[in-house]
Amino acid sequence: MKEFLMIALGVLIFVVVFQIAKASEYVSVLKGEDKTRKQNNKINAFMLIGFLVFGLIGVWYCNELYYGKTLFPQGSASVEGESLDLMFMITVAITGLVFVLTQVLLFWFCFKYQEKDDRKAFYFPHNTKLELIWTTVPAIFLTVLVVFGLKYWFKITGDAPKNSIVVEVTGHQFAWEFRYPGADKVLGKTSFKKYTSKNSLGVDFEDPASRDDIHVNTTMHIPVGVPLKMVIHSQDVIHDVGLPHFRLKMDAVPGIPTTQWFTPKITTADMKKKTGNPDFNFEISCDQLCGANHFAMRGVIVVETMEEYKKWLAEQKSEYYTLYPEKNPVQPVVVDSAKQISQVLPVKK
């Protein structure tokens, strides 16, 4: 019913507009077309300058309304993101200046040089000096931006610092899974061919390095202040590890592992205080369309102090022994591992 009324109202407005439009055409014939044209010209010139004024106020007002809802007032949650925020602000300053300058000129010229009976347009087909100015000045500003941008780009895409913690991040429709290398600091090999519903990451348990690897779903814990290196995989389609608070993202591509590193600088607990939001969490959003539930492919990063992190890590059981508790040396059943594995896990060649 509501929809019906809305449509009826829409049609009514249409009819009214159409009638006015037709009528104005007749009126203009009566009044003399030239006169109407000049009148319209004045009205539009006036509206253009009005659009400029209200537009600039609108730009300011929009910023008042929404700047506080962006991530900038909170500051970057990663050390590397700080220089990005600075760079962002510099770019805003430069482009903002150009924006205001050019839009003001555009609409002001339109208003100032609107058609008048006594005005003659000025024949001005070219001027090499002017054109050289607006070729070189933008070029100089852009060079500054490029130099600054690339410096940061090479830093963040370069090798992760030596002391990084390594975590493997795997995306699939529609969830994130994480693997920690365990005490040996080496991740066991994986192969998509080893996938089973239990061994969902396709870990090759014949690889001794895999025995102490820890596998967790959805929520990743990391310590504050230590660089984190993510090794990113996808099992099916392309996903993307989106980390807006850390100012980063990186695609997860099937068959082509990617890496990305950053240094978290504030814990989740501190962030809850800082934002005044007890529900706050660092979310991982999937940023590459990956199917029907793309919009719900959520992960969480818990940034905590080193002590909390170590405690958490110690509580995690290795995937191998979770899947095969009988293999756990701590358990009473002792087995000869090498033989047993090939029996339990059919090895595909």
Added chain:
Amino acid sequence: MSSAATLQHADVHVSHDAHHEHHHHETFITKYVFSQDHKMIAKQFLVTGIIWAIIGGLFSVIFRLQLGYPEATFPWLEDLLGHWAAGGKLKPEFYYALVTMHGTILVFFVLTAGLSGTFANFLIPLQVGARDMASPMLNMLSYWFFFLSSIIMFCSLFIQTGPASGGWTIYPPLSALGDASTGSILGMDFWLVSMAMFIVSALLGGLNYITTILNMRTKGMSMTRLPLTIWALFFTAVLGVLSFPVLLSGAILLLFDRNLGTSFYLSDIVVAGKILPNEGGSAILFQHLFWFLGHPEVYIILLPAMGMSSEIISVNSRKPIFGYMAMVGSLFAIAILAFLVWAHHMFVTGLNPFLGSVFVLLTLLIAVPSAIKVFNWLTTLWRANIRFTPGMLFAIGFVSLFISGGLTGIFLGNSALDLHLHDTYFVVAHFHIVMGVASFFGMFAGVYHWFPKMFGRYLNNTMAYIHFWVTIVGAYLIFWPMHYQGLSGMPRRYYDFSSWISFNQFSGLNEFISFVAMIVFAAQLLFVFNFFYSMFKGRKVTDSNPWGANTLEWTTPINPGHGNWPGEIPEVHRGAYDYAKDGKEFIPQDVPVGDDESKH
């Protein structure tokens, strides 16, 4: 180009045409359906484009309803869409199908075929002084391939498993695997076949445009006397001819991967619990092939709008376009650079960082010719005597939008910032403003300006002014605040944000945007109504040169027949922009240079 040869060619046409008129009666079919007259083909492209624009726009209204009112249900949606909106709520699969179709339709069917197809066909022969395209037959085929492509894409909307839903960028593996997405079951095959037909159409059209511009200019029409519309359409055609075949090859390989078991794009995949046999392919390869077209494509959309706006601004400023050679040079620079920046869409795919840095440099380089164009437009307006016809208003709106959208490109082109902004609403805002809405403004400017030439009637001015003001205010209201959503990392192509702690602060804004979108859509219907009404009932044109313009199309009769000029094709003596010269308001291109005329 030797003018003698051109002249000869024209003569042949004259005699041929005279002959034609004596012996044939045009039937409805040859005149309106299988017409070979470039003007009729242009109108066919335009009307088909308008129909697609309504469909594509309607889709955006429907998916905006979901974003604006994620909690609400709309029973009439179920009546319209059946099980895709069971209970009055869109299913995510269908939301993505609508987004995909919206993008595909507007980018390819409206702003490529509808824009270039219309204005290249209409303006090239008229403005270079030719009786028709180099090959009217291929030209007709170009339209009919587009029509075929349209039919296939339209049919795909009714497939039981839904149309393609992997985004207009159709990245594999999502688009390759029916198990990953229902839209990739049959919808994707339809999409690919439709696009293949579309590419054939674009190539036939493009070759014709290039050939006509190079070979069929009238006597005296040297390349440096061409109106900027023609230069822009020329570079557009070159871009299309060189880049569309690459998309075609990418699409064919994808068809192979989907149907013949090849592994061009597939490797190491487990989907729906099944281990796929494919190994050794690269999903990233597709992105390179796609964006090698995809980036030039955005200029295929933009350049015609630039060319037409330049022309319309100059005519209505009653002043020469400032820096004609710089305008041509910057079009040329943009066309070259358009081929060298495609990987800026791929900064976060794990691209080699050094390669990435090269693409940063080349991408930001495009800002230089773009700046030249903007400042030249501004200088054209300086000390002008401006008439605000509806066409002129849209051309001014184009400049404003091009500035706004172009500047955000500087953020995105800088790879380090793109790490944060890629695939967020910042990108949605950027490309809608600079490509979507700006090109639409160029197209509207063109329609308002050349409608009298197309149909011998005027559009209604009052409706035109309402259309302009609602559209420009609405476009900024819709897309400007989206930048802020992007700055908070809000990802594009999300069906619902309400469960995200990081993004749900914008629900009020989303509702506002959706509301404005509906109003803007209604204003476009007003334009459509004005268009079809004025075609038959509009005020008749009585002056063959109503805008006082210099270009050759205004030397034809008010309703030119097939062959354009009843007598000989006029000879050209000057460039297209002699406005306000020597105290004369305008001097058309076919007026000989006077003895006392100042040199320039």
